[in-house]
Amino acid sequence: MTLTRFVTKNAFRNKRRTVLTVLSIGVSLLLLTFMMTVWRSFYIDQGTVQAAQRLIVRHKVSLVFNLPGFYREKIRAIPGVTHVVNEQWFGGLYKDDKPENFFAQFGTDPQELLSVYPEARIPAEQVEAWQHDRAGAIVDSELVKKYKWKIGDRLNIKGTIFPLNLELTIRGIFTAPTPTQTIYFNKTYLDEGYAQVKGSEGVFAVLVDTPEDVPRVAKAIDEEFRNAPRPTKSESERAFQLGFIQMLGNVKAFILSICLAVVFAILLVSANTMAMSIRERTREVALLKTLGFTRRKILGLFVGEAVSLAVLGGVLGTLAAFVLVGGMARQGGFLTGMRVTPPTMLVALLVAALVGFVSAFLPSYHASRVNIVDGLRHIG
Amino acid sequence: MAIPLSYNVRNLRLRKGLTVMTALGIALTVATAVFIMALLAGLNRAFGATGDSLNVLVLRKGSTSELAAGGVQRDALQVIKDLPGVAKNNHGEPLVSGEDILVIVLPRKDGTGEVNVTTRFLTPLGIEMRPKVHLIAGRWFTPGQREVVVSKSISQRFAKTNIGDQMRIGNGDWNVVGIFDANGTAHESEIWGDINQLATDFERTVYSSVLLRATDPVSADALKNRANDDQRLELNGMLEPDYYASQTKSGAPIKFVGIIVAIIMAVGSSFAAMNTMYAAVAYRGREIATLRVIGFSRPSILTSFVLESLLLSLLGAIGGIVLMLPFNGMTTGTSNQVTFSEVVFSLRMTPAVVVTAITFAVAMGLLGGLAPAWHAARQDILAALRG
Numbered sequence: 001m002t003l004t005r006f007v008t009k010n011a012f013r014n015k016r017r018t019v020l021t022v023l024s025i026g027v028s029l030l031l032l033t034f035m036m037t038v039w040r041s042f043y044i045d046q047g048t049v050q051a052a053q054r055l056i057v058r059h060k061v062s063l064v065f066n067l068p069g070f071y072r073e074k075i076r077a078i079p080g081v082t083h084v085v086n087e088q089w090f091g092g093l094y095k096d097d098k099p100e101n102f103f104a105q106f107g108t109d110p111q112e113l114l115s116v117y118p119e120a121r122i123p124a125e126q127v128e129a130w131q132h133d134r135a136g137a138i139v140d141s142e143l144v145k146k147y148k149w150k151i152g153d154r155l156n157i158k159g160t161i162f163p164l165n166l167e168l169t170i171r172g173i174f175t176a177p178t179p180t181q182t183i184y185f186n187k188t189y190l191d192e193g194y195a196q197v198k199g200s201e202g203v204f205a206v207l208v209d210t211p212e213d214v215p216r217v218a219k220a221i222d223e224e225f226r227n228a229p230r231p232t233k234s235e236s237e238r239a240f241q242l243g244f245i246q247m248l249g250n251v252k253a254f255i256l257s258i259c260l261a262v263v264f265a266i267l268l269v270s271a272n273t274m275a276m277s278i279r280e281r282t283r284e285v286a287l288l289k290t291l292g293f294t295r296r297k298i299l300g301l302f303v304g305e306a307v308s309l310a311v312l313g314g315v316l317g318t319l320a321a322f323v324l325v326g327g328m329a330r331q332g333g334f335l336t337g338m339r340v341t342p343p344t345m346l347v348a349l350l351v352a353a354l355v356g357f358v359s360a361f362l363p364s365y366h367a368s369r370v371n372i373v374d375g376l377r378h379i380g
Numbered sequence: 381m382a383i384p385l386s387y388n389v390r391n392l393r394l395r396k397g398l399t400v401m402t403a404l405g406i407a408l409t410v411a412t413a414v415f416i417m418a419l420l421a422g423l424n425r426a427f428g429a430t431g432d433s434l435n436v437l438v439l440r441k442g443s444t445s446e447l448a449a450g451g452v453q454r455d456a457l458q459v460i461k462d463l464p465g466v467a468k469n470n471h472g473e474p475l476v477s478g479e480d481i482l483v484i485v486l487p488r489k490d491g492t493g494e495v496n497v498t499t500r501f502l503t504p505l506g507i508e509m510r511p512k513v514h515l516i517a518g519r520w521f522t523p524g525q526r527e528v529v530v531s532k533s534i535s536q537r538f539a540k541t542n543i544g545d546q547m548r549i550g551n552g553d554w555n556v557v558g559i560f561d562a563n564g565t566a567h568e569s570e571i572w573g574d575i576n577q578l579a580t581d582f583e584r585t586v587y588s589s590v591l592l593r594a595t596d597p598v599s600a601d602a603l604k605n606r607a608n609d610d611q612r613l614e615l616n617g618m619l620e621p622d623y624y625a626s627q628t629k630s631g632a633p634i635k636f637v638g639i640i641v642a643i644i645m646a647v648g649s650s651f652a653a654m655n656t657m658y659a660a661v662a663y664r665g666r667e668i669a670t671l672r673v674i675g676f677s678r679p680s681i682l683t684s685f686v687l688e689s690l691l692l693s694l695l696g697a698i699g700g701i702v703l704m705l706p707f708n709g710m711t712t713g714t715s716n717q718v719t720f721s722e723v724v725f726s727l728r729m730t731p732a733v734v735v736t737a738i739t740f741a742v743a744m745g746l747l748g749g750l751a752p753a754w755h756a757a758r759q760d761i762l763a764a765l766r767g
Contacts, residue, residue, distance in 0.1 A: 017655055024651035031644040061550075062483040062496055099632060160444050163614075229551070246493050250712065257415075258641055261408045265645065268405040269652040272398060276659050 007304045014277065018309065021273040025313025025352065026320065028266040033321035033340055033348045035259050041338045042245050043252070048177050050119045055206040055218050056240040060231040066200035067230055074224060080208050080217040083115040086201040088187055092157035092166060103143055104180070105157055105166070106202075107187035110136075116207045119177050126151070126172030134186050136171035142179035142330070149173075155183070164193040178337035179329070206234070263351060266310070270359035274306045278363045285367050286375025295368040302364030303357055310356025311349060318345040382680050383671065388688040391660065392695075399692060402656040406696025407703060409645040410741050414704045416638030417733045422725040423631040423714070430565040431620030434467070435509060436603050438590040441614040444626070446481045451586035454478070456613050463606060465599030466592055469508060475593035477506030480575055480584055483721045484549055486538040495713070496721035497534065499549065500567075501575040509593050513567050518543045518558030521574050526581075528573040529558040533711055533724040541571075549573070550581050566624050569713075569724040591620065634714065646744055649696075653748025657689050661756040668756050669764035682757040689749020690742060697741035701734060 012018050057075065059065035066088075075084045088107035095101045110131040114120060122138065130136045137155060144150070149170055157166040168185050191198040208217045218234035225232045235243075245251055278285075288298055322340040329338050370378075392399045431437075438460065440451050460466070461474045468474050480501040485494045507513065507520060521527035528547065535541045535556075546553040554573060562568040578584065594600035600619060607617030661668070668681060708729040713722045 016658060020651045020655045020658070024648045024655070027644050027648040027651070031641060031648075034640070034644075061485055064483050064496075099629070163440060163443070243493075246495070258412065261412050262645065265405050265408045265648060265652075268401050268408075269648070269655070272401045272405075272652065273655060275397065275401075276655075 003301070003304075007301055007308065010281075010301070011305045011309055017273060017277065021269060021309055022313040022316065024269045025266050025310055025355075026316040028262050028269070029314045029317030029348050029352055030321045030324065031317075032259055032262050032266075032351065033318045033344060034325060035255050035262070036344050036347060037321070037325055037338055037340050039252075039255050040341070040344055042242070048119050049211075050117065050207070051237045052211040053208050053214065054116065054237040055208060055214060055221070055234050056237055057204040057206060057221055057232050057234045058202070058240075060222075060233040063202070065230070066197075066202055067204065067232065069199045069201050071225065071232070072201070072204055075204060075206060075221055078217060078220050078224065080210075080213045080220070081206055082209050083112055083207040085109050085112045085116045085205050086187060086203075087205055088190060088197070088202040089161070090157065090159065090166070090185075090190070091161045092159050094155070094157055103140075104182040106182065106184050107190045108184050110138075110184075110186055113184055114174075116205050117176075118207075120174040121176075122172050122174035130171035130186075133169060133171055134189055134192075135166075135168055137168040137183050137185040138172035138174055139170055139183045140180050141173050141175040143181055143183065144173050145330075162190065162194050162197065164190075166190075166193075180337070205237075263355065266313075266352070266355050267359055270306060270310055270355055271363070273309070274302070274360045275363045277305075278302060278360075278367045282367065282370060282375050282378040285370055286372045286378070289370075289372050289375070298368040299364050302367060303360045306360030306364075307353050307356035310352040310359070314349045314352030317352075318348045321345075321348075383676055383684040385687065385691075388684060388691055391664070391688065392691060395660070395663075398656055398659070399695070402653055403692055403695040403699055405652050406649050406693050406741055406744060407699030409642070409649040409744070410697050410700025410737050411703045412645055413638075413642040413740055414700060414729065414733060414737045415707065415727070416634065416642060417736060418704070418708065418727040418729050419634055419712070419725075420631050420638070421730050421733050422712075422728040423634070423723070424628055425564055425728060426566050426568060426723060426725040427624045427628045428621075429512075429563070430567065430624040431622075432510075432593070433597060433619060433621055434594050434600050435620035436592050436594060436600055436607070436617050437620045437623045438592065438607050439588075439616045439618075441616050443616060446479075446589045451480075451588045452478065452590050452615065453586055456615065457587065457590060459613060460590055460592060460607070463592075463603060465594050465596075465603050467595045469505070473505065475505065475509055477502055477509055477591045478575065478587035479506055479589050479591060480578055481588045482549065482578070482582075484547070484571075486534075486541065486547070489537055489539050495538075497538065497571060498569060498721040499528070499571040499573060501573050501578040503575055506591060507572070509591060510567065512563045512565055513560050516559055516561045518556075520558055521572070522557075523574050524577060525574065526552050526554040526577055527557045528554045528571050529560055530556055530571045531568050531724070532559055532561050533568045534571060535559050536711065537713065537724060547571075549578075552581055564726065566627070566723065569722055631714070642740070646740065650744045650747040653689060653692060653744060654751060656692070657685065657749050657752035658755070660688065661685065661752045664756075665759065665764040668759055669761045672759075672761050673765070678757040682753045685753030685756050686746065686749045689753065690745040693741045693745025693748070694738070696744075697738045700741070701729075701737055704729065 059067055069086065072084050072086055075081055086109055090105040090107060092105055094103065114122065114127060126138070130138050139149060151170050151173065153170045155168040155170060157168065159165050166185060166189065206217070208214050214236055221234045222232055285298060318340065325338055325340050438452060439446065457476065457478045461476045466474045466476060482499045482501070483496045484499050486497045487494050504520065504523065516532060521529055530541050540547060541556060543556055543558065545556045547556065592603065594603050604617040604619060607613065607615040671681060707727050709726050711724055711726045713724045
């Protein structure tokens with residue numbers, strides 16, 4: 001019998017306890033992986049190469065103020081800028097006002113939008129069809145899957161911010177590297193239905209020639225409009241999105257405290273199990289010692305058992321998280337585009353192993369120090 | 381015959397380490413649940429307590445938020461003032477307030493970034509129509525001056541918002557001249573200033589909303605319908621409390637994440653409790669058999685062990701609630717999904733939150749205790765006695 005086999009045998013000798021412990025650690029690690037995935041996509045993920053090359057220009061004071069449309073050509077004239085496109089948030093309702101039926105709608109310029117977002121894949125003839133239809137729209141392929149749309153379908157979007165409803169026709173379907181849950185329509189349509197918005201834009205998306213140039217161009221744009229009646233704030237696409245997350249409140253502290261609570265909870269569960277199972281085996285430990293097992297070896301046996309249980313729970317938990325997040329990301333909402341990555345899973349497993357190690361160390365240390373005679377006499 | 385509860389209490393005390401660790405695990409889960417529920421309770425209070433049922437809020441047709449583009453035309457305000465059923469104050473002025481909302485960016489005091497803050501521009505009449513809001517320091521703004529009054533929470537959370545400070549709104553610097561207390565309502569997240577000064581500064585020609593007070597509840601309903609039905613005015617009227625209640629959906633992301641987290645943690649804790657209870661049953665095999673021999677019935681053994689598990693989880697519930705007590709009343713902020721700006725609210729551990737937390741813990745105890753207790757009650761007496 002090898003030592004590994006000895007450890008496995010011991011780990012499963014009380015099957016019910018083992019299963020309960022592994023499940024308990026598993027669900028906790030599912031939660032931990034889930035929270036880490038949210039954290040990663042909020043604060044670590046840098047997005048696509050193109051995203052690092054893009055800037056968003058908005059009104060300095062607030063996103064609710066628009067910028068004059070003529071800023072577009074002024075931005076284009078700044079060295080380093082390759083493409084600029086206008087984007088006007090519409091914020092309308094599709095079907096009903098349920099949050100799960102909400103997706104972003106932007107009024108834009110069909111001639112230039114896809115030059116600013118080269119990573120979006122869409123057949124050229126669909127783009128052309130969209131450019132020729134003032135009431136046309138292109139839609140994210142994820143939304144197409146969700147609502148079973150097809151090209152030529154009509155979309156009625158009820159305006160809430162603007163006093164008009166959009167009646168759009170789907171002219172194209174695009175696929176982005178990370179799903180966006182967005183539709184784009186022709187801003188001219190909005191201008192014609194609601195004249196007050198003509199000549200004003202929500203934000204401008206700017207594609208810069210290299211990622212290194214982004215900070216310089218952002219500064220140059222803000223400098224250009226510093227003394228204008230409507231000054232601008234330019235920031236990388238990433239920073240712009242982070243702004244929305246910051247608005248939710250102190251998300252970092254929220255996630256961190258939950259992660260901490262979870263890790264501590266697994267530690268308790270694991271320590272509890274190990275303490276129970278080691279106490280039961282006091283007599284066996286003494287027996288092992290009489291057979292010549294050293295203290296260190298006994299310590300290793302118990303710690304190994306705890307670590308393998310924790311890691312087993314970890315594997316189950318991270319796999320469950322992978323499936324869960326995958327499923328929820330397809331439903332839309334704020335998990336859109338999130339994915340449990342191998343590094344996240346690895347970190348979760350490391351946490352599990354560490355917790356297993358720490359939880360077993362104290363009880364096994366005590367067990368390994370048991371006096372042989374006392375141990376053999378022990379009734380448990 | 382029932383086994384006395386003291387038997388269970390003594391058993392829990394005997395295995396102190398195990399009891400404390402399991403209860404602590406449950407306590408952590410309960411604490412997390414309490415935290416999330418207290419957040420939601422605070423948010424609900426901020427929106428739920430806002431608005432007077434006699435007040436009618438009028439927006440542009442099709443709009444659901446005071447921040448939407450386009451608004452109520454100035455001449456529509458005159459029409460509204462003359463509608464029947466509009467209350468008048470002591471000086472005989474109709475209680476109708478044309479208001480405008482702007483969002484400005486303020487840096488947080490703790491340096492965690494800049495946030496959008498709602499700024500409401502109104503006339504002294506508008507202040508009079510919100511009796512829940514009262515001044516606690518300084519004075520109200522003088523009409524015709526670039527002066528603002530900020531809420532207590534805003535002045536606590538944001539830099540440069542004390543009396544004597546200046547904030548930039550548009551192209552002008554506005555002086556902070558007073559601080560008001562909004563009694564936990566949504567106005568707690570606002571800054572108030574003079575509308576006429578704003579109209580001059582920004583060349584605004586429309587109001588983003590009009591608030592009017594009705595003489596009685598029947599007139600309030602009639603005025604609401606009147607505003608909705610008038611083809612010429614193209615307005616959308618609603619009772620003020622309804623408008624704010626609809627904004628509680630800002631808590632949806634917190635609620636969504638909160639429920640997932642609480643459920644997953646509860647499942648984990650139930651498994652842990654089950655483990656502990658199984659161990660308790662296993663240790664006491666001979667004891668249980670003895671009890672049976674003495675004459676305690678199977679149901680009373682079952683009840684006894686379920687009770688022990690419940691005691692364990694109650695211990696956890698108390699631990700969790702005590703753990704969260706220091707956070708009660710702490711103010712925090714999230715973004716209002718309707719106005720895209722900060723809502724300031726306090727964590728509130730209401731009796732409902734505490735009761736739900738205890739129920740939650742009891743559910744975990746039941747879930748964790750039932751199977752082991754069943755196992756204990758079904759044990760074969762002879763085999764157990766032989767041990």
